[in-house]
Amino acid sequence: MSTPQRPRNQQAAFTRPGAVDLSALKQPAAPGPGAGADAAGGGAPGGGVVGAYTVQVDEQNFQQLLEQSMTAPVLLSFYSPTRAPASVGLADDLQSLADEFEGKFLLGRVDIDAVPQIAQAAAQAMQAQALPLVALVAQGRPMPLFEDAPPLEELRTGLTQVFQQLATQGFTGRHQPRSAAPAGESDSDEPPLDPRYAPAQNALEANDLDGAVAEYQKLVDANPADAEAAGGLAMAKVLQRTQGVNLQTARESAASAPDDVDAQTLVADLDMLGGHVEDAFNRLIEVIRRTADADRDRARNHLIGLFAAVGNDDPRVLAARRGLASALF
Known part of the structure; x- marks a missing residue:
């Protein structure tokens, strides 16, 4: 999240050095x-x-x-x-x-x-x-x-982008609500948060990727307009496709065959998991630009699936959609 300039004098300007040990x-x-x-x-x-x-x-x-x-x-x-x-x-x-x-x-x-x-x-x-x-x-x-x-x-916009990026890395869990009721009152009857998503999230936590895909697919079939379920399904499929894949081998294969759609989409998936969302999008846009017919359609459909995993309102998705339109027309 970008921050406005601090007008007042403070110690230690706060930067983004990355992860630290707490x-x-x-x-x-x-x-x-x-x-x-x-x-x-x-x-x-x-x-x-x-x-x-x-x-x-x-x-x-x-x-x-x-x-x-x-x-x-x-x-x-x-x-x-x-x-x-x-x-x-x-x-x-x-x-x-x-x-x-x-x-x-x-x-x-x-x-x-x-x-x-x-x-x-x-x-x-x-x-x-x-x-x-x-x-x-x-x-x-x-x-x-x-x-x-x-x-x-x-704040709302910045946090939305942060959590969308975490979702692309498979981190999709949610906290259950705490009880803030006064002493003597109980919230034991409060229903769990978003129970529809619990089977899919439980499957992800158990590393049952096939099960997670199946559960999210049920939700999408029941309500195609459920954007959160569609995003969860897309991300679960990314995890499923990359399970057990050797990153170095995949990159070498993609480098040696730049127009091989399977090789390029696999590396795009790996880029997504590594948080390199724009790299994943740009890779597939270039594949679409270079290919035609069935290969182009496969690359385009894969890219649209990655859009769903990130969220269609994400600025990176909006920019990539413009790049896709340019590549297609």
Whole structure:
């Protein structure tokens, strides 16, 4: 996500250096003497809950919050009411978006004044001292997203692009809603989130790619307008086609046969899994430009399938559609 220029003087301009190690932030799993129910409660789904998909971070629940990133993305929003009031507004906006995105990410609000040890470890790990500060943690791998407090619409657009990119890499899990009900009230009757997608997502988590394709196909057959199911089906097929493929061998085969549609589409799939979405699109557009008849149709259909995997509203898809039109006409 691009960020506006920071007009005020802050320490350590926040860049995008890539993944960093947050292992130093994790707390020991075993609670100390007397921790008892408090430590256990912090690890439970309701511990520190302030919203359906938002948790107030403390030293007891932080390790589990990081572990929950193994199945679906976690965002960490660092803020301070006293030092950077704008950071509080950003955390509030992210909390609203967490509800809007319905489990695509779980938000951890980190009050650096209340948990200075966590804040200090994060600043050291990410080499960032400025506030606001937001980091993405996916499958245990943290990556800084942005500093400053962009408008809500810019946040929404940027996060949508981030999660679309994660989906192209097969990371499609969702968090279940937390209970934010007052004491004495129960949400045990609340239905699970998007139960239609549960069989397909469970199959993906079990590495049953054939099963995931079959489950997503059922959803698409039942409702061809279900864009999320269509995207899930397209991504599951990418994973299915590339299972067990040797990347170096595939690239060598494609380099030696530039007009071999099978070789080129396979490398395009591998590029998608590696996050090189534009490379995948451009490769297939060039194949379409060079081929004709049945080969061209196969390459075009494959490219359209990759569009669905990324999301038809993604700017990279919109640009690639213009490139496709140019190649065809």
